[in-house]
Amino acid sequence: MAPTVAVILVAAGSGARLGRSVPKAFVELAGSPILARAVDGALSAAEPAQVIVVAPAELMDEARSVAVRAAGPSATGYLTLVAGGATRQASVAAGLTALAPEIETVLVHDAARCLAPPELFDRVAARVQSSGRAVIPALPVTDTVKRVQDDVVLETVDRSELRQVQTPQGFPRAALVDAYARADREYTDDAAVVAAAGVAVLVVDGSDRAFKITTPWDLQRAERLLEEPAGALEGLRTGIGVDVHGYDTAVPLWLGGVHWPDEPGLAGHSDGDAVAHAICDALLSAAGLGDIGGRFGTAEDRFKDARGDVFLIETLALVTHAGYRVGNVAVQLIANAPRFAPRRAEIERHLSELLGGPVSVSATTTDGLGFAGRGEGVTAIATALLLPAR
């Protein structure tokens, strides 16, 4: 998606038809709140410049923490939380007030359609940008449709002209904002709001996975889809990374993202955190995004003396935007010093929180052999498993 696309994720509904004690966005779907899955889905659709989550007014803090956890540490730059209104239309209107100045294309999406695939967002956004029109995804109607009054059939409707309409629905920003300003009644979708203002609406193919979780049966269906064993290995990617740094007693030691007082530091353009750098390489290689040298070169001043955490956060953002999440990372340090064992849990916790997936660390020596054995420096070797974004 172009850097001028925003997704407004409406999640402020109560979910009366689902009948749970919490609003629908907070209902768990296979271990994650519906809102988390929706944020994840919106983000895996390649780089929206802004994601506006419209949440129940009384649950803003909870919504923020769910959304930030789903989006990862780099979320603050593009994630905006807004309180919703009494109707879906009022919630979309609230979301529109938060659009950043650079946004030109707006995708409005129901959080309740949290399994909508990334390519659906891309398809809608691309069509808006190529046509300059409003664009909605839709599926043909497969059942026979009848018009009825009470329990009497009046007629059979010609279904060939009918479509079941989904979200995300896409719009040029100005057309959507203008139509919302003029809307004088409630419509059931955003396309109807712009159509009432005279804007032409185009249709692209929808997706079966973009169904709306409305009833308990829909929730069960979504649970089943997420459990599907078929193709479970599809889209998994592994990567490997190695980094070596020599000791430099004149600098402090940062390794595994933590500070080691009283230990010799590591020489390098950045802080020499071989563990962090090896993990970055493993993640980048798994995603097919090259390596740390190519992505964050020594020519860039901002990386001079930079902490390992800086590289990990930037790497995670690249990997996320490429459509992946971290399955797990394993890293081994080969060195005489420092001794990792006493701080292993702390380092694992730090790195796992940073990457949003489990990181395990281990360490070994080389029985005095080689440069590590002679105490000249350290090697770190990391492997990473990436999973497709949800």
Ligand SMILES: Nc1ccn([C@@H]2O[C@H](COP(=O)(O)OP(=O)(O)OP(=O)(O)O)[C@@H](O)[C@H]2O)c(=O)n1
């Ligand atoms: N006042 C509202 C009502 C709905 N929505 C959002 O609009 C989407 C589609 O609405 P629907 O599925 O009907 O959700 P609810 O209104 O929560 O469901 P119900 O009608 O069963 O209460 C959902 O993501 C919902 O959170 C919203 O942001 N603000």
Ligand SMILES: C[C@](O)(CO)[C@H](O)COP(=O)(O)O
């Ligand atoms: C916007 C929508 O999802 C398109 O199908 C739908 O109209 C929302 O309707 P609801 O009654 O708010 O669920």
